Amino acid sequence: MSTAVVVPGSFDPITNGHLDVVERVARRFDHVVVAVLVNPGKHGMFTLEERIDLVETCVDHLDDVEVDAFEGLLVDFCRDRGIGCIAKGLRGVGDFDYELQMARMNTRIGDVETLFLPASPDAVHVSSSLVKEVARLGGTIEHAVPEVVARALHDKLADG
Numbered sequence: 001m002s003t004a005v006v007v008p009g010s011f012d013p014i015t016n017g018h019l020d021v022v023e024r025v026a027r028r029f030d031h032v033v034v035a036v037l038v039n040p041g042k043h044g045m046f047t048l049e050e051r052i053d054l055v056e057t058c059v060d061h062l063d064d065v066e067v068d069a070f071e072g073l074l075v076d077f078c079r080d081r082g083i084g085c086i087a088k089g090l091r092g093v094g095d096f097d098y099e100l101q102m103a104r105m106n107t108r109i110g111d112v113e114t115l116f117l118p119a120s121p122d123a124v125h126v127s128s129s130l131v132k133e134v135a136r137l138g139g140t141i142e143h144a145v146p147e148v149v150a151r152a153l154h155d156k157l158a159d160g
Contacts (some may be wrong), residue, residue, distance in 0.1 A: 003030035005077045005085045005115070008074050011051050012044035013149045014058050015131055017123035021089040022059055024117060031064045033083065038071035045132055045156060058146050084112055090150025091119045091127070 005025050009018060011034075026032050036051050046054070052067055057063045070077040074086065086106065090096050096116070103114035119126075126144045135153050137142045142150050 004033065004081070004083045005029040005087045006033045006035050006074070006078055006081075006083050007087050007127075008035040008037060008070070008077075010044060010128070011055050011146060012040075012128050013051065013131065013153060014025060015057050015123070015128055015145050015149070016127040016143075017089055017091070017119055019058055019122065019146060020120050020123050021087060022065060023062065025087045025115070026062045026065055029085075032062070032066070032087075033081065034059060034067045035063065035070045035074065035077055036067065037125050040068050042073070042100045046152070050152070054149055055153060057148050071150055073110070075106050075112050078112045086112055087112055087117060088113045089117050089119050089123075091124050 006019075007025060008021050011018060021054075021103065022034055022113060024034060034055050036048065036055060038048055048069060052069060055069045059067065069126045078084065078086065086103075088099050088103075090099060099114070106114060123144075131141050131144050132153070134144075141153065145153070149157070
């Protein structure tokens with residue numbers, strides 16, 4: 001039985017909601033892999049290398065948490081590493097509907113189970129897209145992302 005779990009995402013950028021999920025599963029599993037999605041068809045605000053660096057900085061305080069990138073099917077990434085569980089945070093019903101379909105597919109094609117964690121009350125409203133939009137419009141994002149991410153986001157927007 002695997003005592004490892006994968007927490008996947010694009011993390012463009014990592015938010016306090018993402019970090020909450022990683023911290024919660026790190027208390028329950030021996031090893032956590034934060035898997036940063038490589039999506040060649042999508043150009044994010046941060047490069048893959050920047051996203052990995054930000055995630056590594058944000059999880060540095062946690063033992064037995066590693067950060068890696070993946071492209072293609074998440075179940076293949078899990079199979080290659082001998083990991084049988086994916087952890088996902090859910091903010092609401094919309095997340096659940098989409099993620100339940102994905103979880104059933106992952107179990108069917110890869111024998112990988114998905115663990116759903118309800119978002120913490122402080123993070124239920126937080127998404128990477130919303131954080132970027134609020135930052136673009138000059139709003140406060142410091143409550144939604146770690147300090148290093150807020151600085152990186154402000155720097156990225158200042159650079160054009």
